[in-house]
Amino acid sequence: xxxxxxxxxxxxxxxxxxxPGIVGKLAENSVGENLNWAAEESGELVVTTTGFDRGWxxxxxxxxxxxxxxxxxxxxxxxxxxxDDAALxxxxxxxRIDHGLVLITSMSRxxxxxxxxxxxxxxxxxxxxxxxxxxxxxxxxxxxxxxxGGLESRYIxxxxxxxxxxxxxxxxxxxxxxxTDPKTGKLVFDGKVGAMTFGNDQQVVAIDxxxxxxxxxxTQYGFHVxxxxxxxxxxxxxxxxxxxxxxxxxxxxxxxxxxxxxxxxTGRLEISGQHIPGFGDMSVIADLTFGALDAVALGVVSEKFxxxxxxxxxxxxxxxxEAPLKDLVAAGLHMQMNQFxxxxxxxxxxxxxxxDVPESDRAAFEWTSLLLQAEASLYLSVPEALVxxxxxxxxxxxxxxxxxxxxxxxxxxxxxxxxxxxxxxINGAPIPIPLGAFQ
Numbered sequence: 001x002x003x004x005x006x007x008x009x010x011x012x013x014x015x016x017x018x019x020p021g022i023v024g025k026l027a028e029n030s031v032g033e034n035l036n037w038a039a040e041e042s043g044e045l046v047v048t049t050t051g052f053d054r055g056w057x058x059x060x061x062x063x064x065x066x067x068x069x070x071x072x073x074x075x076x077x078x079x080x081x082x083x084d085d086a087a088l089x090x091x092x093x094x095x096r097i098d099h100g101l102v103l104i105t106s107m108s109r110x111x112x113x114x115x116x117x118x119x120x121x122x123x124x125x126x127x128x129x130x131x132x133x134x135x136x137x138x139x140x141x142x143x144x145x146x147x148x149g150g151l152e153s154r155y156i157x158x159x160x161x162x163x164x165x166x167x168x169x170x171x172x173x174x175x176x177x178x179x180t181d182p183k184t185g186k187l188v189f190d191g192k193v194g195a196m197t198f199g200n201d202q203q204v205v206a207i208d209x210x211x212x213x214x215x216x217x218x219t220q221y222g223f224h225v226x227x228x229x230x231x232x233x234x235x236x237x238x239x240x241x242x243x244x245x246x247x248x249x250x251x252x253x254x255x256x257x258x259x260x261x262x263x264x265x266t267g268r269l270e271i272s273g274q275h276i277p278g279f280g281d282m283s284v285i286a287d288l289t290f291g292a293l294d295a296v297a298l299g300v301v302s303e304k305f306x307x308x309x310x311x312x313x314x315x316x317x318x319x320x321x322e323a324p325l326k327d328l329v330a331a332g333l334h335m336q337m338n339q340f341x342x343x344x345x346x347x348x349x350x351x352x353x354x355x356d357v358p359e360s361d362r363a364a365f366e367w368t369s370l371l372l373q374a375e376a377s378l379y380l381s382v383p384e385a386l387v388x389x390x391x392x393x394x395x396x397x398x399x400x401x402x403x404x405x406x407x408x409x410x411x412x413x414x415x416x417x418x419x420x421x422x423x424x425x426i427n428g429a430p431i432p433i434p435l436g437a438f439q
Contacts (some may be wrong), residue, residue, distance in 0.1 A: 064128075065091040082433070097121045097145070118255075119143050139174065150181035159194065167200035172209065185218035187226075195233075202240060219258055221299030227255035244426030248273025263298050264291035280345035284399040287339040294331035300324040329370060332359035347412070348385025371433060373420040380415040382406065387413050404429055 003206065048064040063286045066089060123141040128136045139157035146152065157174035172194025179188040190213040197206045214228035229252075236246040249272045256265035273282040304321045337353040355376045360369060391398035400406055406413040407427045416427045424431045 042122055059097045061095055061097075063093045063095070065093065092126045092128055092134065093123050093141075095121050095123040095124070095143075138171075150179065150183070153178045153180075155191075167198065169196070169198050171196045186215065187217070188215045189213065200239075203244065204238045206234075206238070207235045208235070219295070219299075221258070221263075221295045223263075223299055224304045225256040225258055225263070227253075229253050243275065243277065245275050245277055246277065247271060258295050261295050262291065263293040263295050265289070281343075282345075283341075283342045283343035286337070288335070288337055290333070290335045292332050292334045294328060295330050297324060297328040301328050326365050326367075327362050329357060330360050330362040330365035333357050344383070344386065346385035346389070348381075349383070349386065350379075350381040352379045353377065371419075374419065376419045378415065378417040380417075382411060382413045382415075384408070384411045 012204055014063070042240050048066075050062045050064060121141075121143040123143065125137040125139065125141070127137060128134045138160055139155055141153055143151050143153040155174070155176040155178070157171065159172050161168060161170035174191075176191030176192075176193075177189065180186070191211065193210050193212075195207065195209045197204060199205055210230065210232040212228070212230045214226060216224045216226035216228075218224050230250075232250040234246065234248055235250075237244040249270075251270045252268070254265065254267040256263065258264075267286075267288045268284040268339045269284065271282075274282045274284075276282060299323065301324045304324055333355075334357075335353075335355045337351065340351040340353075344347040353376070355374060357370060357374045360373060387397070387401065401408075401413065405426050406415055407416075415426060416428075417424065419425075419433075422433060424433050
């Protein structure tokens with residue numbers, strides 16, 4: 001009995017005293033691994049470790065996150081310095097890691113915990129705007145390194161404000177939770193951003209906060225699937241006491257998945273009460289579904305489009321994408337715009353659309369095949385007042401009505417189009433398709 005007690009005491013001592021030095025390196029590697037994984041997933045970032053001062057219980061170090069050479073960096077260089085290779089801002093992440101299977105040293109700071117894991121980290125952020133010149137960013141990131149190497153991070157910002165250039169930024173509390181696991185490729189996020197204002201004496205933009213949550217997982221095909229739900233509150237723009245626009249709210253929802261080798265998904269966008277000075281309020285509702293996309297072909301196309309950023313010649317870049325894009329379409333697909341409504345002061349523009357492409361021989365597929373095999377439909381409703389306004393501004397808009405492409409029904413104009421086996425009809429009238437133009 002005494003030997004058992006002594007063995008347990010010895011085990012506890014090893015866990016508390018000896019494990020931190022061993023686990024410290026594992027925790028350090030895990031933080032670096034997750035940052036590098038995030039950089040690789042973005043495709044545009046480079047993470048550099050400037051060194052870790054690794055102690056027995058506590059380690060401290062810094063990571064630099066910057067844009068790698070490519071089209072995005074070149075674009076920002078051009079915008080910032082008329083084409084010269086200027087020094088772009090670099091994000092600096094300063095991290096302290098308390099490590100050990102029992103994190104005794106973490107108890108002396110906020111968010112400390114004795115929960116088992118490889119480590120517990122506290123990170124602060126700053127931006128290096130020029131060599132030797134940095135600006136501290138608000139907030140602190142608290143991270144737990146799990147036994148499996150995954151990270152659970154919480155970004156917390158207290159309410160505050162900051163003077164920037166000739167203006168001021170203010171914000172309410174911000175809290176964002178992110179869980180990452182580079183081994184499984186899964187990322188889960190859930191955040192709430194409080195109300196914020198940006199402005200000066202001439203103009204002030206106020207946003208009544210936003211929330212975002214969702215998850216993403218990288219598939220074996222090279223692209224990500226998951227879901228996202230973003231909601232933003234009222235946005236107002238004030239220019240010297242004058243209403244300069246804004247909107248009542250914004251919501252974006254989407255979900256994607258792969259089932260039996262086919263990719264599918266849904267997406268919905270709602271913009272309510274967008275105010276345009278001198279015009280009035282506008283709203284948008286868009287609801288889209290897609291499916292039956294070959295996951296292998298979609299992965300190849302996604303990779304090709306990512307590689308476009310390094311292509312100096314757009315024509316050559318598009319030619320490089322054409323072959324895998326043909327494979328994707330030849331494998332068949334389904335797309336449906338269930339709803340696309342644009343609310344305007346003179347009425348609502350409504351549109352619905354479907355496209356179905358059956359699977360065909362990939363080796364023999366040409367773009368003319370798409371027109372001959374695809375089935376599609378389009379329904380469009382335009383308020384009479386908007387058609388009259390367009391015709392008064394451009395006579396060619398009125399010609400669309402004269403040709404019968406828009407048919408008046410009550411106080412709206414309708415377009416009801418369909419295509420099947422290469423035959424296009426608009427409001428019942430057949431329209432020839434110049435197939436030769438697509439060869």
